[in-house]
Amino acid sequence: MTATTLARPRHNRVIAGVCAGIAARFGLRPLTVRVLFLLSCLLPGPQFLIYLALWLLLPQEP
Template identity: 45%
Template sequence: MSSILVRPRRGKIIAGVCAGLADRFGISRGLVRLLFVIGGIFGAGEIAYIIGWILMPKGE
């Protein structure tokens, strides 16, 4: 488990926000992606993703 929150350069689908969150907290990338999709349907998942994209730095 990584100790900092960064977007990975590999293994990402769009911007790497879900992959970065999953890596940081040690959970499945697929689960995080599913939660963002559900959040997009029922809440503000898209806005949270865009904010993460802007705020999370790219990893090395």
């Protein structure tokens, strides 16, 4: 299995495509990454800031 580069997809996105891009990069289902992100939001930490930073920094798929 070949991993793709880390980029936000143009399709299969819910908000910004960050979770879908991470899922594609690591060969996971997007729903799995979204659920893990939502569960991590129950813990203290900068999850939303990291999501916003990835939204701004990750390139969009060509």
